[in-house]
Amino acid sequence: MSALLEITGVSKQYPGVLANDNISLTVSAGEVVALLGENGAGKSTLLKAVFGLVKPDSGEIKIGGEPIVFGDTAGIISRGVGMVHQHFQLVPVMTVAENIILGDEPKRGLFINMKAARAEIIALSKRYGLEVDPDAVIEDLPVGMQQRVEILKALRKDVKLLILDEPTAVLTPQEIDELLSVVRNLAKSGVGIVLITHKLHEVMAVADRVVVLRGGKLIGTTSPKETNEAGLAQMMVGRSVVLQVNRTEAKRGGVVLEVKGLQVRDDRKILSVKGVDFSLHKGEILGIAGVEGNGQREFVEAICGMRHREAGEVIINGVATKDLDPHGAHEAGISHVPEDREKHGLVSSYSIADNLILNQFDQEPFAKGWIRNLGEISKNALGMVEKFDIRTPSASNTASSLSGGNKQKVVVARELSEELPVLIAAQPTRGVDVGSIEFIHNQLLSARDKGAAVLLVSAELDEILSLSDRIAVMSGGKIVAIVDSKGADRNYIGRLMAGLDK
Amino acid sequence: MITLIKRRGSYYFLAVTLATLYLYSQSANITTSVFSIAVTFAMPLALAAMVGIMCERTGIVNIGIEGTLLLSSFVAFYVAIAAKSIVIGFLVAMATGVAMSLLLALMSVTWKMDQIIAGTILNILATGLTSFFYIQGNMLPNMFRQKPIPGLSNLPFFGDVLFKHGLLMYIGFVVIITLYYGLFHTPWGLRTRAVGEHPSSADTAGVSVSRMRYVNVAIAGAIGGLCGSYLVLELVGSWNRGFTAGKGFTALALMIFGRWNPMGALAAAMFFGLAQAGANQLMINGTVNIPPQFVGILPYVMTIIVLAISAGKVRPPAAEGQPYEKGQS
Ligand SMILES: Nc1ncnc2c1ncn2[C@@H]1O[C@H](COP(=O)(O)OP(=O)(O)OP(=O)(O)O)[C@@H](O)[C@H]1O
Ligand SMILES: [Mg+2]
Numbered sequence: 001m002s003a004l005l006e007i008t009g010v011s012k013q014y015p016g017v018l019a020n021d022n023i024s025l026t027v028s029a030g031e032v033v034a035l036l037g038e039n040g041a042g043k044s045t046l047l048k049a050v051f052g053l054v055k056p057d058s059g060e061i062k063i064g065g066e067p068i069v070f071g072d073t074a075g076i077i078s079r080g081v082g083m084v085h086q087h088f089q090l091v092p093v094m095t096v097a098e099n100i101i102l103g104d105e106p107k108r109g110l111f112i113n114m115k116a117a118r119a120e121i122i123a124l125s126k127r128y129g130l131e132v133d134p135d136a137v138i139e140d141l142p143v144g145m146q147q148r149v150e151i152l153k154a155l156r157k158d159v160k161l162l163i164l165d166e167p168t169a170v171l172t173p174q175e176i177d178e179l180l181s182v183v184r185n186l187a188k189s190g191v192g193i194v195l196i197t198h199k200l201h202e203v204m205a206v207a208d209r210v211v212v213l214r215g216g217k218l219i220g221t222t223s224p225k226e227t228n229e230a231g232l233a234q235m236m237v238g239r240s241v242v243l244q245v246n247r248t249e250a251k252r253g254g255v256v257l258e259v260k261g262l263q264v265r266d267d268r269k270i271l272s273v274k275g276v277d278f279s280l281h282k283g284e285i286l287g288i289a290g291v292e293g294n295g296q297r298e299f300v301e302a303i304c305g306m307r308h309r310e311a312g313e314v315i316i317n318g319v320a321t322k323d324l325d326p327h328g329a330h331e332a333g334i335s336h337v338p339e340d341r342e343k344h345g346l347v348s349s350y351s352i353a354d355n356l357i358l359n360q361f362d363q364e365p366f367a368k369g370w371i372r373n374l375g376e377i378s379k380n381a382l383g384m385v386e387k388f389d390i391r392t393p394s395a396s397n398t399a400s401s402l403s404g405g406n407k408q409k410v411v412v413a414r415e416l417s418e419e420l421p422v423l424i425a426a427q428p429t430r431g432v433d434v435g436s437i438e439f440i441h442n443q444l445l446s447a448r449d450k451g452a453a454v455l456l457v458s459a460e461l462d463e464i465l466s467l468s469d470r471i472a473v474m475s476g477g478k479i480v481a482i483v484d485s486k487g488a489d490r491n492y493i494g495r496l497m498a499g500l501d502k
Numbered sequence: 503m504i505t506l507i508k509r510r511g512s513y514y515f516l517a518v519t520l521a522t523l524y525l526y527s528q529s530a531n532i533t534t535s536v537f538s539i540a541v542t543f544a545m546p547l548a549l550a551a552m553v554g555i556m557c558e559r560t561g562i563v564n565i566g567i568e569g570t571l572l573l574s575s576f577v578a579f580y581v582a583i584a585a586k587s588i589v590i591g592f593l594v595a596m597a598t599g600v601a602m603s604l605l606l607a608l609m610s611v612t613w614k615m616d617q618i619i620a621g622t623i624l625n626i627l628a629t630g631l632t633s634f635f636y637i638q639g640n641m642l643p644n645m646f647r648q649k650p651i652p653g654l655s656n657l658p659f660f661g662d663v664l665f666k667h668g669l670l671m672y673i674g675f676v677v678i679i680t681l682y683y684g685l686f687h688t689p690w691g692l693r694t695r696a697v698g699e700h701p702s703s704a705d706t707a708g709v710s711v712s713r714m715r716y717v718n719v720a721i722a723g724a725i726g727g728l729c730g731s732y733l734v735l736e737l738v739g740s741w742n743r744g745f746t747a748g749k750g751f752t753a754l755a756l757m758i759f760g761r762w763n764p765m766g767a768l769a770a771a772m773f774f775g776l777a778q779a780g781a782n783q784l785m786i787n788g789t790v791n792i793p794p795q796f797v798g799i800l801p802y803v804m805t806i807i808v809l810a811i812s813a814g815k816v817r818p819p820a821a822e823g824q825p826y827e828k829g830q831s
Contacts, residue, residue: 048829051706053705053706053828053829054828054829055828055829071710071828073705073706073707073708074708074709074710075708076708077707077708078708083706085706089700089702089703089706089707090700090703091695091696091699091700091703091704092699092700092820093699093817093820094692094695094696094699098692099703101692102692102693102696102703102704102707102709103693103704103707103708103709104707104708105689105692107689110688111683111687111688112687112688112689112692153707400830401830
């Protein structure tokens with residue numbers, strides 16, 4: 001049988017980085033190939049080349065035996081290729097339906113047939129078990145929902161080759177299970193699939209073959225049968241990675257952040273945080289577990305001054321704060337790793353160095369009065385790039401040139417470096433490779449040990465369980481339980497999250 | 503938010519309708535004539551705003567509308583004289599508009615130049631060429647004369663206001679309505695807006711960003727040519743230096759005030775036209791004693807007020823002014 005996708009000797013040079021170095025890879029019909037590699041290894045670059053979005057400097061890419069033409073994405077789509085992009089390719093001001101039909105719109109006469117589009121989308125979302133509201137506007141949707149839209153968009157046509165670039169980073173565990181079963185079924189029906197993910201258990205669960213990139217080179221091929229998660233991690237990073245976190249006992253101090261009766265509305269003005277109370281102590285990590293969409297996002301945004309508080313109090317170091325703006329929250333002592341790094345974490349067109357000081361741009365030593373101190377800014381950047389292993393040829397490059405995981409590292413580096421009394425980290429390791437996850441976890445623990453009060457929100461129950469000293473479970477806009485993580489039962493927490501137990 | 507805007511729009515509409523009814527009951531003739539003159543003032547502004555909307559909806563900032571109007575009206579005038587045909591003058595003016603637009607597209611899409619500079623170049627080019635080649639004392643062979651539309655023109659009020667104009671005015675209305683439906687109800691419009699908001703989404707959906715931009719900017723140029731032709735061949739009948747008097751810039755304000763929506767911009771232009779026609783009428787009546795200079799500066803003052811009102815409350819297409827780099831993000 002001829003290969004569905006044939007990549008031969010593809011290289012791509014970016015200024016200062018060889019993103020792809022003579023890579024050859026084939027994918028056959030009915031096969032699931034997992035593409036692994038550290039942040040910046042060149043995975044997205046390679047698959048964007050397959051989709052006609054990146055022009056390789058050399059090498060050839062064939063789909064169904066025919067070479068592709070750079071820039072001819074329409075032609076590539078019509079040959080049965082679907083791609084889920086790491087960075088959502090959705091028009092924020094348009095509806096779900098408009099985004100999905102873009103490029104191949106159902107028509108009635110000269111006009112778009114919106115009714116047919118809606119019906120098609122509802123049928124599509126039923127078929128794959130990914131529910132969406134065709135009339136919702138993208139920018140009002142949480143990232144998990146946007147991810148579903150992105151996946152549906154790729155599945156709309158009958159694809160022969162499906163490329164998934166980190167489709168699971170923002171999905172809930174249950175959604176991930178559903179997606180993986182969709183992947184398995186598609187493969188059974190003869191679709192070839194390339195899956196990029198940093199979650200090794202997903203690789204173990206669905207891949208037939210695993211291909212590992214490092215520094216732009218293809219360094220090996222293996223399969224889940226021949227190895228295990230630790231083996232995969234080692235192959236990716238080139239050293240052994242401790243997948244287990246070593247957490248020492250917390251030295252808990254006094255209350256730093258106290259939240260009383262907090263109520264917040266979501267983008268649709270529906271009350272989504274319905275009275276939350278808790279207190280966060282110095283020197284502890286409080287994990288917020290919960291299925292996404294149960295008010296976590298709104299609740300964090302309200303504390304960080306990004307969303308209006310409907311009711312309730314937020315007391316920081318004994319001082320009741322008014323309804324703050326983000327600057328005020330920062331002044332009050334809160335640093336924040338936002339869950340949506342593209343929208344709230346970075347200014348893509350600014351340099352990496354500037355992004356690393358966005359929270360302190362007007363403070364010493366980065367500014368003296370009205371004048372920016374460029375020397376200090378670049379010195380800081382060099383230190384951070386080194387410490388957080390941000391893969392870039394130069395800190396003066398724009399943030400938009402970074403790979404997804406490296407963008408995340410920039411945000412984390414910035415927020416952790418200021419050492420404010422409260423650290424709120426929402427999905428801090430989203431899209432980050434295993435080696436860097438290990439590093440970020442250790443950084444969070446050391447922030448705690450230096451006396452920060454850390455609030456950790458994560459969709460990964462494992463992350464919550466391994467890092468938190470106490471775990472608060474959120475469900476239906478309320479904290480339904482706060483348990484000590486020592487001896488916390490995974491199943492019990494899972495049931496609480498699902499709203500089954502009281 | 504959107505319902506709020508719509509509601510506000512309908513309040514304006516209601517207020518204007520009531521005021522009109524009142525005036526009409528006071529003096530039917532004068533009210534009708536003021537409105538019908540207002541439409542002739544409004545059309546060139548509305549068409550010029552369409553040029554801006556077409557460009558910006560697709561992500562290209564065009565501050566060269568003024569230049570496009572100036573050069574195409576100039577060409578319309580002299581070609582009509584040379585060819586002794588206003589139709590040929592009109593067609594060549596449209597071609598001129600398209601050529602200006604292609605130059606803009608070349609600079610901003612292909613060369614990825616700063617779009618403000620590209621637009622400025624258009625303006626300078628038009629001013630330079632028209633001043634250099636300007637010759638005084640020419641006369642048009644004829645003009646696009648009033649052609650009442652049979653039946654419709656007998657309607658009370660609306661017949662006089664909307665259906666007793668020349669050919670280019672009617673074409674103008676068709677263009678604006680077509681643009682409105684095109685932009686919001688056709689595949690082409692969906693793609694255009696996607697390219698202007700988030701070009702990489704369009705690109706990954708197989709829509710060629712640069713082709714969309716070239717085509718739309720070219721269409722905008724043709725509309726600019728229509729606008730220039732209307733001004734010279736239907737409304738005024740002669741051409742002099744600085745003929746367009748900043749209409750291309752006022753149009754940008756109308757585009758913003760109309761929220762990049764053809765109907766919104768048309769309504770805004772109508773509002774301008776009414777203000778001017780009304781002021782003219784008051785001056786003629788001698789009801790109030792305003793010096794003509796004040797009437798002359800009215801459009802400019804209104805532009806400033808309109809921009810001040812809408813500033814910060816409207817959201818332009820997100821990708822406007824930014825060249826598209828494939829494969830980034
Ligand atoms: N448009 C660009 N301009 C300059 N450099 C780029 C550009 N796109 C990617 N790079 C660089 O190419 C390298 C590979 O990036 P790529 O996005 O392919 O990584 P990745 O393997 O997908 O990583 P991640 O897991 O973080 O998504 C990185 O070093 C990145 O900085
Ligand atoms: Mg990537």
